[in-house]
Amino acid sequence: TAGITQAPTSQILAAGRSMTLRCTQDMRHNAMYWYRQDLGLGLRLIHYSNTAGTTGKGEVPDGYSVSRANTDDFPLTLASAVPSQTSVYFCASSEGTSFTDTQYFGPGTRLTVL
Amino acid sequence: AQSVAQPEDQVNVAEGNPLTVKCTYSVSGNPYLFWYVQYPNRGLQFLLKYITGDNLVKGSYGFEAEFNKSQTSFHLKKPSALVSDSALYFCAVLTGANNLFFGTGTRLTVIP
Numbered sequence: 329t330a331g332i333t334q335a336p337t338s339q340i341l342a343a344g345r346s347m348t349l350r351c352t353q354d355m356r357h358n359a360m361y362w363y364r365q366d367l368g369l370g371l372r373l374i375h376y377s378n379t380a381g382t383t384g385k386g387e388v389p390d391g392y393s394v395s396r397a398n399t400d401d402f403p404l405t406l407a408s409a410v411p412s413q414t415s416v417y418f419c420a421s422s423e424g425t426s427f428t429d430t431q432y433f434g435p436g437t438r439l440t441v442l
Numbered sequence: 443a444q445s446v447a448q449p450e451d452q453v454n455v456a457e458g459n460p461l462t463v464k465c466t467y468s469v470s471g472n473p474y475l476f477w478y479v480q481y482p483n484r485g486l487q488f489l490l491k492y493i494t495g496d497n498l499v500k501g502s503y504g505f506e507a508e509f510n511k512s513q514t515s516f517h518l519k520k521p522s523a524l525v526s527d528s529a530l531y532f533c534a535v536l537t538g539a540n541n542l543f544f545g546t547g548t549r550l551t552v553i554p
Contacts, residue, residue: 332485363544370532370544371486387541418485427536428474428493433485 331355332434334419340440341409349404349437351419359422360402361431362386362394364415371418377402378425409441444469444537446516448545455523456553463518463548465507465533474536475516477507480547481529489531492516503527523552 335350353360359378363371363386373386377396391413393405402421406413417437422429446467455461467473474493478486490501497509507518518531533545 368546370546371534372544373541387543420485427542428491430488430491431486431542433478433487435483435485 332419332421332432334417334434334437336437337435338438338440340442341406343410343441344408347406347409347439349406349417349419349439351402351404351434352400353402353419353421353432353434354400355421355423355432356399357421357423357432358399359425359429360396361420361422362392362402362404363418363420364388364413365418365436366415374404374417409439411441413439414441415439444535445543446475446533446535446545448531448533448548450548451546452549452551454551454553457525458522461520461523461527461550461552463531463533463550465516465518465545467514467516467533467535469535469537473509473514473516475507475509476534476536476542477501477505477516477518478532478534478544479503479529480532486532489518523550525552525554528552 332353361376362374365371372388375394377383419434420431422431476491477489480486490499492509500506530547537543
């Protein structure tokens with residue numbers, strides 16, 4: 329079982345360009361999440377989805393959008409990247425929809441915006 | 443504001459010695475607390491959580507954590523450290539219904 333896969337592993341992106349970070353899980357988990365990890369700040373929640381067709385905003389949603397067309401996929405889109413979006417992005421999932429449920433994380437995508 | 447604090451950026455311990463990674467929290471109401479570990483170039487892995495019940499929570503890889511309400515702490519412990527325990531450890535608290543707030547992390551180095 330692969331668990332959660334993320335693509336690409338890393339990317340360098342010019343400011344102003346758009347990009348979609350991909351996340352796929354094969355555990356049939358209901359909820360999925362996107363976090364960014366920045367040095368000295370821990371992880372911060374960007375967006376989440378409790379089930380296919382629904383999404384919600386986290387702590388730092390500005391500049392990002394998500395969709396949840398099916399259970400397995402939860403792509404994160406940066407419409408017009410800015411240097412402050414340089415970060416490591418982690419996708420996660422949980423079987424239940426409560427934030428008390430254990431979350432399982434993907435390997436991350438390292439994004440550099442120049 | 444609800445949050446967690448990890449007062450130590452770095453903890454060094456000799457192999458075979460007990461280890462403690464500290465976490466304090468600030469929440470209104472009942473706290474829901476978590477520990478995750480991150481190995482180099484990997485995503486976070488769940489270690490344990492406190493939701494309710496016994497104050498001593500046992501988790502993966504021999505780790506445990508004690509919930510102390512009077513001291514608002516949830517320190518992570520292990521009786522005998524292994525070199526393979528060297529990693530970045532994150533404490534987290536559930537803030538409201540829709541956010542898991544992570545601490546800034548503590549880098550644990552176990553010295554052979």
